[in-house]
Amino acid sequence: MSSTVISDIAQLVTNDPSLGDESPLGLVRDAAVVIEGDRVVWTGESSKAPPTDNRVDAGGRAVVPGFVDSHSHLVFAGDRTEEFNARMSGRPYSAGGIRTTVAATRAASDAELEANLTRHLAEALRQGTTTFETKSGYGLTTADEARALRLAARHTDEVTFLGAHIVAPEYAGDPAAYVDLVTGEMLDACAPHARWIDVFCEEGAFDGDQARAILTAGRAKGLHPRVHANQLTYGPGVRLAVELDAASADHCTHLGDTDVDALASGRTVATLLPGAEFSTRAEWPDARRLLDAGVTVALSTDCNPGSSFTSSVPFCVALAVRDMGMTPDEAVWSATAGGAAALRRTDIGRLTPGAYADLTLLDAPSHVHLAYRPGVPLVAGVWRRGVREV
Numbered sequence: 001m002s003s004t005v006i007s008d009i010a011q012l013v014t015n016d017p018s019l020g021d022e023s024p025l026g027l028v029r030d031a032a033v034v035i036e037g038d039r040v041v042w043t044g045e046s047s048k049a050p051p052t053d054n055r056v057d058a059g060g061r062a063v064v065p066g067f068v069d070s071h072s073h074l075v076f077a078g079d080r081t082e083e084f085n086a087r088m089s090g091r092p093y094s095a096g097g098i099r100t101t102v103a104a105t106r107a108a109s110d111a112e113l114e115a116n117l118t119r120h121l122a123e124a125l126r127q128g129t130t131t132f133e134t135k136s137g138y139g140l141t142t143a144d145e146a147r148a149l150r151l152a153a154r155h156t157d158e159v160t161f162l163g164a165h166i167v168a169p170e171y172a173g174d175p176a177a178y179v180d181l182v183t184g185e186m187l188d189a190c191a192p193h194a195r196w197i198d199v200f201c202e203e204g205a206f207d208g209d210q211a212r213a214i215l216t217a218g219r220a221k222g223l224h225p226r227v228h229a230n231q232l233t234y235g236p237g238v239r240l241a242v243e244l245d246a247a248s249a250d251h252c253t254h255l256g257d258t259d260v261d262a263l264a265s266g267r268t269v270a271t272l273l274p275g276a277e278f279s280t281r282a283e284w285p286d287a288r289r290l291l292d293a294g295v296t297v298a299l300s301t302d303c304n305p306g307s308s309f310t311s312s313v314p315f316c317v318a319l320a321v322r323d324m325g326m327t328p329d330e331a332v333w334s335a336t337a338g339g340a341a342a343l344r345r346t347d348i349g350r351l352t353p354g355a356y357a358d359l360t361l362l363d364a365p366s367h368v369h370l371a372y373r374p375g376v377p378l379v380a381g382v383w384r385r386g387v388r389e390v
């Protein structure tokens with residue numbers, strides 16, 4: 001197995017507090033990383049790096065762990081340009097929202113769906129994302145949900161069954177029957193292709209009792225819970241997520257003190273998705289409040305064609321710093337180690353021996369530039385599993 005050193009890194013984010021400046025980012029200056037096969041085998045000061053077969057000169061630029069985008073919806077067809085344009089132009093628009101994407105997704109071929117998925121994955125990779133989670137949720141029939149998960153599983157291990165995105169249009173008059181379908185035949189067909197089960201617990205989607213039934217049924221089939229919680233209104237989603245030991249409660253925009261206390265007392269990560277608030281001109285989640293309470297926070301894109309059509313984690317980092325009270329260090333941690341925590345992974349989101357060699361070289365001397373230079377394409381190189389992809 002050949003080894004490669006990436007040397008002359010001005011600032012290396014390791015996310016190991018025992019290294020470098022001993023901050024949560026474990027920031028090492030004048031650093032090097034040694035890769036062997038698909039793993040990191042050494043991290044430290046450049047001058048102390050062991051001999052290797054190959055060498056890449058980072059040229060005094062910064063390196064961060066590859067971004068871990070722990071929340072996206074990438075198996076879909078069509079787009080919702082008109083809906084976005086109307087919303088941002090203050091014009092009424094009464095098309096079907098998620099239902100529009102459901103209709104387009106059902107009508108698409110497997111090849112079309114997979115081509116769309118791979119196009120968005122390539123786009124995310126170019127922006128430094130090396131791990132992504134993605135969900136079903138635009139099929140809402142047993143066959144269409146299972147198809148979405150099968151396609152997603154060809155590209156990532158982090159696949160989430162979201163049959164409970166909204167009540168399928170065919171069941172609009174009988175939501176209880178749809179919950180029966182999701183927890184029965186649809187779950188049986190989908191569980192073999194997924195690691196996670198998710199539910200949109202929100203007014204107009206699924207209430208607390210329905211969400212509990214869905215997540216509990218999923219858990220009985222070996223899927224672990226995550227929850228779309230408290231995005232549009234206050235509700236039971238966050239507390240339910242903590243109660244069921246969900247890996248993550250996602251959105252967390254409308255939180256009462258009991259929700260914050262619940263998150264602080266459990267190990268459920270709060271995943272914040274500022275692309276959604278940006279694209280809907282909604283109120284920002286209060287990251288500062290969560291961090292000050294001791295909650296673990298992840299930052300992800302929520303990439304989807306309706307409410308957050310961005311695959312850019314750097315964009316979300318910039319928003320989190322500008323509008324959600326996060327420091328640049330916190331936002332970079334949340335987009336890497338935080339995402340890994342939201343997927344209950346310790347082999348990604350950090351650059352220390354044993355972790356996957358997933359790393360992003362920035363065309364900047366510091367990770368702070370991710371927020372300091374918003375909208376600028378700063379990603380100069382991406383290694384995934386030890387292979388340079390960008």
Ligand SMILES: [Zn+2]
Nearest residue numbers: 071073228302
């Ligand atoms: Zn989502």
